[in-house]
Amino acid sequence: xxxxxxxxxxxxxxxxxxxxxxxxxxxxxxxxxxxxxxxxxxxxxxxxxxxxxxxxxxxxxxxxxxxxxxxxxxxxxxxxxxxxxxxxxxxxxxxxxxxxxxxxxxxxxxxxxxxxxxxxxxxxxxxxxxxxxxxxxxxxxxxxxxxxxxxxxxxxxxxxxxxxxxxxxxxxxxxxxxxxxxxxxxxxxxxxxxxxxxxxxxxxxxxxxxxxxxxxxxxxxxxxxxxxxxxxxxxxxxxxxxxxxxxxxxxxxxxxxxxxxxxxxxxxxxxxxxxxxxxxxxxxxxxxxxxxxxxxxxxxxxxxxxxxxxxxxxxxxxxxxxxxxxxxxxxxxxxxxxxxxxxxxxxxxxxxxxxxxxxxxxxxxxxxxxxxxxxxxxxxxxxxxxxxxxxxxxxxxxxxxxxxxxxxxxxxxxxxxxxxx
Amino acid sequence: xxxxxxxxxxxxxxxxxxxxxxxxxxxxxxxxxxxxxxxxxxxxxxxxxxxxxxxxxxxxxxxxxxxxxxxxxxxxxxxxxxxxxxxxxxxxxxxxxxxxxxxxxxxxxxxxxxxxxxxxxxxxxxxxxxxxxxxxxxxxxxxxxxxxxxxxxxxxxxxxxxxxxxxxxxxxxxxxx
Numbered sequence: 001x002x003x004x005x006x007x008x009x010x011x012x013x014x015x016x017x018x019x020x021x022x023x024x025x026x027x028x029x030x031x032x033x034x035x036x037x038x039x040x041x042x043x044x045x046x047x048x049x050x051x052x053x054x055x056x057x058x059x060x061x062x063x064x065x066x067x068x069x070x071x072x073x074x075x076x077x078x079x080x081x082x083x084x085x086x087x088x089x090x091x092x093x094x095x096x097x098x099x100x101x102x103x104x105x106x107x108x109x110x111x112x113x114x115x116x117x118x119x120x121x122x123x124x125x126x127x128x129x130x131x132x133x134x135x136x137x138x139x140x141x142x143x144x145x146x147x148x149x150x151x152x153x154x155x156x157x158x159x160x161x162x163x164x165x166x167x168x169x170x171x172x173x174x175x176x177x178x179x180x181x182x183x184x185x186x187x188x189x190x191x192x193x194x195x196x197x198x199x200x201x202x203x204x205x206x207x208x209x210x211x212x213x214x215x216x217x218x219x220x221x222x223x224x225x226x227x228x229x230x231x232x233x234x235x236x237x238x239x240x241x242x243x244x245x246x247x248x249x250x251x252x253x254x255x256x257x258x259x260x261x262x263x264x265x266x267x268x269x270x271x272x273x274x275x276x277x278x279x280x281x282x283x284x285x286x287x288x289x290x291x292x293x294x295x296x297x298x299x300x301x302x303x304x305x306x307x308x309x310x311x312x313x314x315x316x317x318x319x320x321x322x323x324x325x326x327x328x329x330x331x332x333x334x335x336x337x338x339x340x341x342x343x344x345x346x347x348x349x350x351x352x353x354x355x356x357x358x359x360x361x362x363x364x365x366x367x368x369x370x371x372x373x374x375x376x377x378x379x380x381x382x383x384x385x386x387x388x389x390x391x392x393x394x395x396x397x398x399x400x401x402x403x404x405x406x407x408x409x410x411x412x413x414x415x416x417x418x419x420x421x
Numbered sequence: 422x423x424x425x426x427x428x429x430x431x432x433x434x435x436x437x438x439x440x441x442x443x444x445x446x447x448x449x450x451x452x453x454x455x456x457x458x459x460x461x462x463x464x465x466x467x468x469x470x471x472x473x474x475x476x477x478x479x480x481x482x483x484x485x486x487x488x489x490x491x492x493x494x495x496x497x498x499x500x501x502x503x504x505x506x507x508x509x510x511x512x513x514x515x516x517x518x519x520x521x522x523x524x525x526x527x528x529x530x531x532x533x534x535x536x537x538x539x540x541x542x543x544x545x546x547x548x549x550x551x552x553x554x555x556x557x558x559x560x561x562x563x564x565x566x567x568x569x570x571x572x573x574x575x576x577x578x579x580x581x582x583x584x585x586x587x588x589x590x591x592x593x594x595x596x597x598x
Contacts, residue, residue, distance in 0.1 A: 037551030039585035049502035
């Protein structure tokens with residue numbers, strides 16, 4: 001047998017080189033794809049070193065959860081310099097007793113029966129753990145807190161939102177550390193506000209006190225939340241606009257606040273929208289705050305109000321003419337079919353609506369300006385309020401700008417050439 | 422991942438058999454080299470150094486078989502995790518271009534490599550072993566002044582699977598016995 005193998009090899013190796021090459025290739029083909037070894041541990045160690053964590057803690061620390069509920073745990077890596085990093089998806093999760101609770105690769109713990117388990121997260125020899133108790137004890141009360149850095153401070157600026165969380169307190173004296181926010185049914189029983197029934201997000205519509213009710217398993221808990229009167233002014237945009245009959249327009253309300261450093265916030269969804277002449281135009285879509293629909297020819301005053309004292313206004317003209325066509329124009333009123341520019345130049349492009357009665361309205365600020373597909377890096381397009389339609393040439397090439405106004409979409413081709421030397 | 426453990430033995434048998442049937446007149450050669458390793462693990466790179474010795478036996482003008490052994494001479498580290506390729510053994514079939522008047526040859530090697538990786542310091546894990554089909558490409562040039570000597574430069578791919586790549590660039594001195 002061996003003699004035959006050797007004889008064969010001998011003949012292969014000694015005859016012409018092309019046969020030798022073929023033998024090597026055959027040899028490679030036999031071995032190609034063969035491998036042994038699992039780099040998982042090596043990858044885990046290098047990733048841990050790269051993140052540079054020296055300790056891991058599991059959050060929330062020691063808690064009780066109602067049996068049958070699930071909750072996402074978080075693994076926090078601690079670096080030597082004191083910086084913490086979320087390593088939830090890098091660690092290996094384990095439960096000390098899978099009959100009581102299981103944990104998936106993303107740290108979501110699901111409880112099945114009563115008892116205590118240790119939930120651990122490990123990464124390359126470094127691990128952290130927490131003790132979790134699953135309890136079927138009868139719910140006695142619900143504590144409602146703010147889901148913020150200061151959970152006991154149940155206040156928010158008027159016309160802003162506040163995320164609430166619910167903590168269960170049980171007959172055996174145990175208090176959840178793990179919130180039951182998603183299991184509670186939420187409602188507002190008094191005050192100017194609205195709350196998401198399933199996730200506890202409270203929206204305030206005025207300053208004052210809002211009484212929130214959290215209910216679960218026949219247990220009700222009423223809690224007062226204070227909406228503070230620190231809203232200074234409301235700005236409504238666009239401030240002046242012409243709209244064709246049956247046309248729609250989305251308004252935005254921006255609130256300016258006092259208090260710890262003045263700030264602004266988009267409060268479009270929290271203010272009350274009113275039209276002075278509802279027959280001219282009105283806010284009829286309750287699911288889209290600030291969206292107005294034009295009815296008949298005329299002028300109406302638009303008001304956004306938060307509470308009784310703070311409001312902002314705008315003017316809307318509804319024309320009996322219908323929009324005939326849209327076109328891009330330069331500063332001289334000439335149409336732009338293809339925009340040619342050079343690297344480094346920023347240019348304001350305007351979009352005009354031409355109506356059937358020959359009215360011409362600048363709708364640049366009411367349109368949505370975006371870059372169409374690919375060609376990223378050739379130009380940038382500004383779509384921020386008061387700067388809409390500014391196209392900046394970045395590099396030589398071609399790009400398309402997509403501009404949407406009401407139900408109309410226009411494409412503006414842009415050619416960018418090199419700046420002259 | 423494919424697993425053909427028997428093939429490692431096939432490799433050894435094939436190469437030993439080739440030596441057995443090689444012409445008696447064929448001599449041996451050796452090559453001593455330092456090797457700069459590129460270890461890529463999940464996108465992170467480490468660069469330890471190894472010392473390597475190679476023993477080869479020509480079977481014809483173009484064909485040879487080689488056995489490589491390498492050991493760590495310097496580790497590399499990432500945030501306290503020190504990593505070295507503590508041992509690397511490989512067996513290759515070699516096919517080279519015909520020797521020209523310039524004295525330079527180019528060659529390809531293909532075979533099987535066994536690698537042991539050791540870690541120490543923070544995040545250290547137990548010794549890890551890998552083995553895989555391995556290939557490489559290199560050039561050799563004969564020394565003009567010293568008979569039977571030459572210089573070599575070689576690229577070798579030892580392992581490449583599942584986010585872990587091990588490859589090396591070596592510079593060596595060859596001696597023909």
